[in-house]
Every structure is written in structure tokens, then in C-alpha cells.
Amino acid sequence: MKLTIIGTGYVGLVSGVCFADLGNHVTCVDKEEGKIEKLQQGEIPIYEPGLQELLRINADAGRLSFTTDLTNAVRNAELIIIAVGTPSMAGGEANMSYIYRAARSIGEAMNGYKIIMIKSTVPVGTNEKIKAIIAECSSYPFDVVAVPEFLREGSAVKDSFHPDRIIIGSDNPKAAAIAVELHRELTDNILVTDIRSAEMIKYASNAYLATRISFINEIANICEKVGADVTEVALGMGLDQRIGSSFLNAGIGYGGSCFPKDTKALIQIAGNVDYDFKLLKSVVDVNRDQRNNVIQKLEEFIGSLRGRTIAIWGLAFKPNTDDVREAPSQDIIEELVRRDVIVKVYDPVAMDNFRKGFDHPNIIWCSNAISATEGADALCLLTEWPEFAEMDMRVVGSKMNNAVLFDGRNVFKRELIHHLDFQYYSVGRPHLN
Ligand code: NAD
Numbered sequence: 001m002k003l004t005i006i007g008t009g010y011v012g013l014v015s016g017v018c019f020a021d022l023g024n025h026v027t028c029v030d031k032e033e034g035k036i037e038k039l040q041q042g043e044i045p046i047y048e049p050g051l052q053e054l055l056r057i058n059a060d061a062g063r064l065s066f067t068t069d070l071t072n073a074v075r076n077a078e079l080i081i082i083a084v085g086t087p088s089m090a091g092g093e094a095n096m097s098y099i100y101r102a103a104r105s106i107g108e109a110m111n112g113y114k115i116i117m118i119k120s121t122v123p124v125g126t127n128e129k130i131k132a133i134i135a136e137c138s139s140y141p142f143d144v145v146a147v148p149e150f151l152r153e154g155s156a157v158k159d160s161f162h163p164d165r166i167i168i169g170s171d172n173p174k175a176a177a178i179a180v181e182l183h184r185e186l187t188d189n190i191l192v193t194d195i196r197s198a199e200m201i202k203y204a205s206n207a208y209l210a211t212r213i214s215f216i217n218e219i220a221n222i223c224e225k226v227g228a229d230v231t232e233v234a235l236g237m238g239l240d241q242r243i244g245s246s247f248l249n250a251g252i253g254y255g256g257s258c259f260p261k262d263t264k265a266l267i268q269i270a271g272n273v274d275y276d277f278k279l280l281k282s283v284v285d286v287n288r289d290q291r292n293n294v295i296q297k298l299e300e301f302i303g304s305l306r307g308r309t310i311a312i313w314g315l316a317f318k319p320n321t322d323d324v325r326e327a328p329s330q331d332i333i334e335e336l337v338r339r340d341v342i343v344k345v346y347d348p349v350a351m352d353n354f355r356k357g358f359d360h361p362n363i364i365w366c367s368n369a370i371s372a373t374e375g376a377d378a379l380c381l382l383t384e385w386p387e388f389a390e391m392d393m394r395v396v397g398s399k400m401n402n403a404v405l406f407d408g409r410n411v412f413k414r415e416l417i418h419h420l421d422f423q424y425y426s427v428g429r430p431h432l433n
Helices: 010-021 033-040 051-060 070-075 097-109 126-137 156-161 173-183 195-226 230-238 259-272 278-302 328-338 351-357 369-373 393-399 414-419
Strands: 002-006 025-029 064-067 079-082 114-118 142-146 166-169 190-193 309-313 342-346 363-365 378-381 404-407 423-425
Touching: 002 010, 002 070, 002 097, 010 025, 010 051, 010 064, 010 156, 025 070, 033 064, 051 064, 051 156, 064 070, 070 097, 079 097, 097 114, 097 126, 114 126, 114 173, 126 142, 126 195, 142 173, 142 195, 166 173, 166 195, 173 190, 190 195, 195 230, 195 259, 195 278, 259 278, 278 328, 278 378, 278 404, 278 423, 309 328, 309 369, 328 342, 328 351, 342 351, 342 369, 369 393, 414 423
Parallel strands: 002 025, 002 079, 025 064, 079 114, 114 142, 166 190, 309 342, 309 378, 342 363, 378 404, 404 423
Antiparallel strands: 142 166
């Protein structure tokens, strides 16, 4: 098929590469010229394992191209995918302006029947508004199909080729059948629903996963007080097939471009129909407290933070991505700097993105994990990059002013670190000191 994807970010770019690899002819559109220029030269503007190589193969084969010319890209396509951002607004509501602008541009460019697939995460009822906007601008026939995206940054290529399921929300069986056909090679688990249910499935899924994280974090907080070990507790819980083991890793909470914004948006969606989503509000509160606790804990471990030096390992909201949107590192580092702490930071790929959003004279940008720890009064691990787990902690301890480690992701074996004369603190596990 001839596809055009509007929005060449984490979702649009990976989907574009994936659909091209399946043999479709794909044009990826973005409004950012710099991004498109880079892509035209075969360079990817994000860090996503496996994507670069696949992009080059498909671009060289002539199945994948990049442009800022939305009008022509729409005219040349049978199927158009919207994958623009839907970031949070101040009140938590999803910002729909990028979506509506894209819909208007599609409407103005229409030159025949097209299917418009919405991959962006959008509040219930948005697909109908998109339909109305396109119909306002054009008299050509078209269908809008909701196909929410579930890929995870860091494993986005694998997730795109091997999704757990594809959800297709449509009010027209013919359009739904074409959408099913497009995804047929990827999985047999394709669920066709009405449009509103498809929109809701995406929010409900993210809200549920966020709930599991906040749940296990609260269990961790109680474990700390009663002397239990949350990793053992999660292991034991996960053996129950009704529960399962995923998303039960206690730590400093979730971040990223999806869970924080989608939980807040769902609270708003519920509020708009006079439903008070109490459970989800607590999930959000627990997550905020969990990252705030880091500062409080550091103070308990080393006393007043003012004038101290703290090393930070990890800025990305999770490993294998350069995405720092709503990462716990942001709140934690901003608070440390506010308290006159010298913060020595290191992340294998997310330093540039973090620095674009927040820089300060108290932040020292380090070129490797060891140099970040030199002269530090404490080390905080905020992202579980594999390289941190493999560090020689004896060397790390010898570089530090005080061998104090706060492991915000429970990466290290307690006994091992304790044996190296570290004061070691983690989340929901008894201290050995
Ligand atoms: P992103 O911010 O990385 O990318 C969005 C891109 O759209 C940007 O490059 C922007 O320049 C472009 N854009 C905006 N308006 C445009 C327009 N009118 N014309 C052309 N380009 C335009 O966003 P993302 O992380 O890829 O997320 C996209 C959507 O997918 C969001 O709704 C998000 O919630 C959802 N989603 C994201 C993930 C994820 O892991 N990132 C996973 C599942 C779903």
C-alpha cells in the first residue's frame, strides 16, 4: 500500500520503518525541517535500538522517504496515519492542537478516497472530531480508523514487528478490513471494536500498568517499615498466574512521554463526564511522592545536602532510550540544584536531551559513569542501564568521598554491595547497615 505517516517521532518513525519493511511504500512527514534533513541522510534523530539499520535498508530499497511536504504526501497516499504528539496541558488534559492541525491539513489536501488511521493516543470522541474537521475541508469520501499504538521506547522495533495485539476501532467494516490487512503479517491477535472503545483501550491499558507500578511502590514503602523485601514479595506475587510478574519492579516511579500524561488525561476524561477516578488520582499522587522521597532519603543517609556533591547515574526515563520526558531525573536534579548541591550526571545516551530542557551551573556533565562519582558524597542510580549493573563497584567506591549508594531501581545485590563497604540503600528492601 501507499502510506503516509504524519509525525515522525518515536511512534511515527518506527511505524514507518516497520510498514516499509513489510513491503509498503511509506512517506514520513514532519514539520521539523532539521529532523527530515537528518532522516533523508539516513540518520535517525532518536536513540532506538535496531532502527538505524532498518531505516537505511528500506530507504535504499526505495520504500521509505521523508518530507516536510504534507500536501503532496497526502495526495500520493491511499492510507494516512496520524502519529503526532498529544502532550499534557497544564490541567492534565491532552493537547489536541497537533492532531486537529494535522486533520485540517489532510482535509485541505484530499484528492480522492482515503483511510485515515489515528495512532496517537487521543481522548474518547477525538476520532469523531477528526472526521468532522476533515469533512469540513473536503467533499471527498474518507474513513477514520482508530489504531492506538502500544510500542515501548527502547524495544520499539521489536514491539512493532511482534505486537501483543492490534486494536482497530472503526464504524465501517470495509475500512476496518483494510486496516486489518495492513497489520495481518504482524499478529493474529487483532481485535476490531467500535471507535470509542478503541480509544478507551489505550488509556485503560496505560492507566492499569501505571497502577501496578504505584501499587508495588506502596508495598515497597510498607516493606521498608516492616522489614520485608519487596523483590521477594513481587517474585512471590508474580508466580500467581492471575497476577503475573511484569510491572512489579519497585523503584522511584514511572516517567516518560506516556504514563504520566495518559493517567492525567484519563482522570480529565472521567472528570468531563462527572466521574471522579479516585483510584487513578492516587496512582498519580503515589508516583509523585515516590520521586520526591529520593531527596528525603538522601538527607536521611548523608545529612544536609547543601553544598554536597551528588553523582547521578541515568537521566532517561528508562534504559535503551534517550527520552527524558517526565523522567524522575528531572524533578530530582532540579530539587538538588535548588538546594545548592553540585550534581555530577552521566547517562549513556540521554545527556543532550536532558541538557536541552534543563541546564544549570551546578550540573557537571560527565563523559562516563566513573568520572561522575569522583569526589561524590553519594551516588544515586535513577535509570537501570545495563552498564551500571556491570560497573566495578570497588573502583567506584574508591573514587567517592563517601561510599553511599542509593539504588533507585534495585539493580544491585544488597549483600554484594554491602560487602564492598558501601552504605547501600534501595527501594523496599531492608538495609544491611
Ligand atoms: P513525538 O513528540 O516523539 O513525535 C511527534 C512528531 O510529530 C514530532 O516530530 C512533531 O514535529 C510532529 N508533528 C506535530 N505536528 C505535526 C504536523 N502538523 N505535521 C507534521 N508533523 C507534525 O511523539 P511520540 O512519542 O512519537 O508520540 C506520538 C503519539 O503516540 C502520542 O499521542 C503518544 O501518546 C503516542 N504513543 C507514544 C508512545 C511512545 O512510547 N512514545 C507509545 C505509544 C503511543
